[in-house]
Amino acid sequence: MPGMAADSEVRWLTAEDQRTWRAFLVGVVTLLSTVEAQLQRDSGIPFGYYEILVRLSEAPDRSMRMSQLAEASTSSKSRLSHAVARLEERGWVERLDCETDRRGQFARLTDAGFAALAAAAPSHVEQVRRSLFDRITPEQVRQLDAIMTAIAAGGVPDAEAIGCPLACDGETDGTAEAG
Amino acid sequence: MPGMAADSEVRWLTAEDQRTWRAFLVGVVTLLSTVEAQLQRDSGIPFGYYEILVRLSEAPDRSMRMSQLAEASTSSKSRLSHAVARLEERGWVERLDCETDRRGQFARLTDAGFAALAAAAPSHVEQVRRSLFDRITPEQVRQLDAIMTAIAAGGVPDAEAIGCPLACDGETDGTAEAG
DNA sequence: CAGAGTTTGTTGAACACTCAATTGACTATC
DNA sequence: GATAGTCAATTGAGTGTTCAACAAACTCTG
Numbered sequence: 001m002p003g004m005a006a007d008s009e010v011r012w013l014t015a016e017d018q019r020t021w022r023a024f025l026v027g028v029v030t031l032l033s034t035v036e037a038q039l040q041r042d043s044g045i046p047f048g049y050y051e052i053l054v055r056l057s058e059a060p061d062r063s064m065r066m067s068q069l070a071e072a073s074t075s076s077k078s079r080l081s082h083a084v085a086r087l088e089e090r091g092w093v094e095r096l097d098c099e100t101d102r103r104g105q106f107a108r109l110t111d112a113g114f115a116a117l118a119a120a121a122p123s124h125v126e127q128v129r130r131s132l133f134d135r136i137t138p139e140q141v142r143q144l145d146a147i148m149t150a151i152a153a154g155g156v157p158d159a160e161a162i163g164c165p166l167a168c169d170g171e172t173d174g175t176a177e178a179g
Numbered sequence: 180m181p182g183m184a185a186d187s188e189v190r191w192l193t194a195e196d197q198r199t200w201r202a203f204l205v206g207v208v209t210l211l212s213t214v215e216a217q218l219q220r221d222s223g224i225p226f227g228y229y230e231i232l233v234r235l236s237e238a239p240d241r242s243m244r245m246s247q248l249a250e251a252s253t254s255s256k257s258r259l260s261h262a263v264a265r266l267e268e269r270g271w272v273e274r275l276d277c278e279t280d281r282r283g284q285f286a287r288l289t290d291a292g293f294a295a296l297a298a299a300a301p302s303h304v305e306q307v308r309r310s311l312f313d314r315i316t317p318e319q320v321r322q323l324d325a326i327m328t329a330i331a332a333g334g335v336p337d338a339e340a341i342g343c344p345l346a347c348d349g350e351t352d353g354t355a356e357a358g
Numbered sequence: 359c360a361g362a363g364t365t366t367g368t369t370g371a372a373c374a375c376t377c378a379a380t381t382g383a384c385t386a387t388c
Numbered sequence: 389g390a391t392a393g394t395c396a397a398t399t400g401a402g403t404g405t406t407c408a409a410c411a412a413a414c415t416c417t418g
Contacts, residue, residue: 020324027327029253074208122189145199148206
């Protein structure tokens with residue numbers, strides 16, 4: 001909003017950038033709220049919890065250290081801690097102590113959790129396809145990938161969500177596959 | 180996650196689409212959480228509230244019908260109702276009755292609200308620039324605009340956030356400018 | 359104009375997230 | 389081997405969001 005206040009040296013966005021920023025916000029909210037609503041309605045799983053289940057399902061032994069899991073699901077430690085507590089109540093995740101670092105905790109996906117994920121996945125994937133991939137061309141998919149990768153590069157500047165990649169014992173360092 | 184359960188007819192995402200979807204989620208969370216944190220930290224304004232203030236600041240008489248404002252800020256009516264209540268407590272917004280429709284309410288930005296917005300805008304815009312526009316090329320800006328516009332087309336399928344575009348008296352139908 | 363259906367906007371409860379503070383355990387330094 | 393500093397993870401308070409239910413006003417139809 002140029003000409004709004006005493007701004008002198010502020011580099012405001014160009015009109016084009018403003019339009020793009022607006023389009024970005026509307027697009028993201030539209031897409032995410034649709035996907036979240038479908039998942040919640042049809043499977044009773046908040047999207048943030050779903051992401052945690054997916055990451056665990058891809059990990060060796062279906063378990064991960066809390067810090068590692070927080071980073072993998074782009075979540076703060078606090079948020080993950082609360083979320084895992086809820087998932088534990090549902091019987092979908094269990095906590096295990098780390099043998100080599102007594103501060104450490106592993107979260108492991110239970111069979112019930114895996115079953116819940118398997119039950120929720122088809123309709124969720126279908127929704128993602130309808131809301132995103134059916135609406136853009138293959139070329140745009142590649143463009144989107146490049147853009148989002150560039151945006152994510154460097155990560156969140158100072159948040160405590162950033163953890164050291166090394167953990168308790170030898171891990172696969174984030175080389176899991178699907179989602 | 181192909182091969183996960185009895186899925187038979189489910190059209191899973193391709194490996195490329197999965198990577199893009201993941202990149203999208205990481206990029207969006209990274210960008211939005213950075214922008215939200217900056218705004219909250221430096222100005223004490225939640226991002227959702229900031230958006231409401233911006234929409235109002237662009238509207239004629241700095242006021243809008245609640246439904247219209249909900250749609251403009253891609254918010255549910257419930258969420259907006261709560262948000263405006265908080266903004267009213269801060270003295271940044273006031274409610275006015277609609278003369279021609281006694282169900283109707285207008286939200287109007289107060290001078291204090293406008294001042295708060297003006298104070299918050301520079302550093303916020305700077306953050307958006309650093310987190311988004313400094314990281315992608317001008318060509319990618321155009322690509323992003325096209326992609327996000329395509330994603331947003333059609334809007335949220337069934338949510339109550341979608342309101343009728345017409346309202347109380349003659350409005351500008353969403354032709355406001357900056358952000 | 360009576361009644362059904364729709365629209366506007368609010369409310370309260372349940373739930374999720376953020377922030378700051380805290381505990382317990384590891385690590386480096388002297 | 390004490391001490392200070394860091395790291396992993398949790399906790400609780402405060403705040404924001406969602407969902408379903410609701411009240412009041414408008415509109416359409418007969």
